[in-house]
Amino acid sequence: MQQANTAPASPAPKDFLLSVEGLTVSFDGFKAVNGLSFYVDENEIRVIIGPNGAGKTTVLDLICGRTRATEGSIRFRDQELTRMKEHQIVHAGVGRKFQNPSIYEDLTVFENLELSFPRGRGVFGALAFRRDAQVIERVEEIAETIFLKDQLDTQAAILSHGQKQWLEIGMLLIQSPELLMLDEPVAGMSVSERVKTAELLHQIIKGHSVIVIEHDMKFVQDIAHRVTVMHQGKVLSEGSMDHVQHDPKVIEVYLGH
């Protein structure tokens, strides 16, 4: 916790969009995340980097409620996320993209996006849901953004890996979340897809707060406002890309002992 020295000394929680404090989760004694604290400002792009097994994905799992924290708190605006269910966290305005594209393969692109449209989320709401002009317009708008305008009727299963990643990003966007969490959005993409994705991300991160996990350093340098380096479940270093790149602790972890 003391490593998080670039964060203000005694932050008033209200100032931040997201305040993670003293977050710990242990799996049968193994602390995958250990006393982690960090703060994300409104409209900030935060990139989390770190070696494999540092607990990066677990942090996202904790924020979105997929994993329950053993200790600590996660405050989003004035809500305590650690006590909320996954769908409530989504309603609060947190969207999550998984590392492997997680889409509905048996449905079409249109249907994938439509299901993520934030209306009719209750049982009876879903039964009464109508595909009206507003829905269609929004779906088409998002499809345009994610380069899938021409594939609206395509079954999602036959999209390429990169297109599936875009579709999932689109499913997030249509939810209009305040905080976007992206887990390795360019992993496994071809070079041209990578370029397009970077362009897509640049476009969508405007007006959102974003937490990204990424390994591609060039990409990180390109988009990050601030970088958090994680190591063994803790924050090793935090600050601008330039700052963390020259932090001796980071160099040691990345270049070996």
Place this chain on the structure above:
Amino acid sequence: MNITLYSRREWIALAILSALILIVFPATMDIFRLNLVGKYLTYAFVAVGLVLCWGHGGILSLGQGIFFGLGGYCMAMFLKLEASSPENTAIQSTPGIPDFMDWNQVTELPFWWVPFKSFPFTLVAVVVVPVIFAWIIGAAMFKRRVGGVYFAIITQAFAAILTILIVGQQGYTGGVNGITDLRTLLGWDIRTDGAKVILYFVNAALLIAVLLVGQMVRVSKFGRLLIAMRDKEDRVRFSGYDVANFKMFIFCLAAAFSAIGGAMFTLQVGFMSPSFVGIVPSIEMVIFAAVGGRLSLFGAVYGALIVNWAKTSFSETFPELWLFAMGGLFIAVVMTFPNGLAGLFRSHVEPLVARLLRKPVVAARETTTAAEPAKLAAE
């Protein structure tokens, strides 16, 4: 630009099915066969529920016999009480209670039998009792995210428990023989040929109503969510839906369908017994849906008809072969035609018909149910 209930092709399918059960069967069959078909159609209620629950939602219940049985027993209790009027049962040591209670030295009608003297209460109970049961099982399991094979096993255990309980408590339930010797419904003799024909039509009409309700669920966003949950439950959760509620609803709906079928079974066949509740009948009901096509509501009806028809004719002529055939059916439907008759129809018959009619074929999509509406909307 709203989703229509049925596509043109599906309207034709509905018309054919309706014509078959409302006109062709009654016109061509004697009363015995028609009553038999009516009995098969009561299983179709269960199969339709399973298509929604299992085929679309991926929730395999091996305990649908519970709901079929509860619905059937609720109806049977009412009919039994009507048949056990003090005049009819004057020779018993306690007149006015069902005969099996008297045989088992029960001297007073148990309190939970009393409300079943009322027909309106019975009609409500037929649906509500099984739904409450389903809701309790569903709430306990889905809220804790128990699914897949665990859910299947637990529902199967419940089917076993209920059967043992009914058989064991024969003073209150009629035991292994069930509730038999049912005669009249509000004074109307249900054993006459005329009554059987009327009940057949009531049953057929209810089945078509259930198919319509099922289709309404299927084409709604709920239907697409079911498929989404079957595919990627986590993603549905992270799109802001409370998955457990959706699963509970569809499980309760399937239970309600089964219960209506069970009540109609009791009325048409004239008795209800634990042999329609337990593990074996419950899993057989799954095969009706599987043979028909686990994603096709109409297929479920054909599946129930064909499998039961085959069962009856096999058991009449080669009783020893039936289990082989049934076992083979289970394996074949899983290994070689997982989308059942509906799938085979789409991949083999439809292109043929289309070629004969010289029309362009709409690409058959077996796995996607709502592909067409999406296409409409996207255009």
Place this chain on the structure above:
Amino acid sequence: MIGDYTLVEFSSILAMQGFAGLILFSVFVLMALGLAVIFGQMGVINMAHGEFMILGAYVTWLCSQFVTAYVPALFPIYFFIAMALAFVASGALGILVEWALIRHLYKRPLDTLLATWGLSLILQQLYRSVFGAREVGVSLPDWMMGSFPLTDIIEVPINGLFVMALTILISLAVFLLMFRSRWGKQVRAVVQNRPMAGAVGINTKKVDRLTFGLGCGVAGVAGSAFTMIGSTGPTAGQLYIVDTFLVVVFGGAASLIGTIASAFTISQAQSTMEFFMSGSMAKVLTLLTVVGILMLRPEGLFTLKMRR
């Protein structure tokens, strides 16, 4: 005084019921061990497991008929031969079934469940066609008959003790095989990460086939033991399948120790309650309790918390 009984009588009753429960425990454990290996290690639901057990029972019966007719001298020890044959027969059938059926369905657990149910119907009818619908029983050698008086009131049947000893031995053997042998290590490696296990040179298909065969073989041995406490008929196996599944799930699917502990709990609960109420109510209450606990704790009694 407890009810109408003195304390001595009461505790003797508990002991007798407890012992009766131990035999049920043995059958549960032997059935469940096979099932736990198959379900816990491979995630396959084998609804035909009861029929594999009954195959073992029929093999034992055939063996006893054969030995009585042709080599009466071997009769005192025929049971051991029968057990070995039962293991081989059920195991071989298991391997065949894995090859023909199961391997095509590894990613579709619900479908495996339906397909193996179909298999169980076919096997039941096969037994009925071959051995007749009538139930058969084996005759035991003299040394297994009789009982062993523990106190004035409590008597312990020798075949019961034998079944117990057998159960312990087989559980131990399965445990050693799964957790101490090289082969067991391969099985667990495949369970945890199939592609990786394949990449380091484990023949995952062979491991699957042998694991399934082992599970079925143990069921066959369970069938041998079963002949001592019940009569063998075509549908006898089906009666145990739900109970056995509950035993496995209750114990936590991946834990062999859990399986044994839960078999013990369930069989003892059922057997003790049977004295106080009808057998069917005892069973209803036991099953309801187990299902109730599973609803509160779906992962079973013994499981590790996993990092997802």
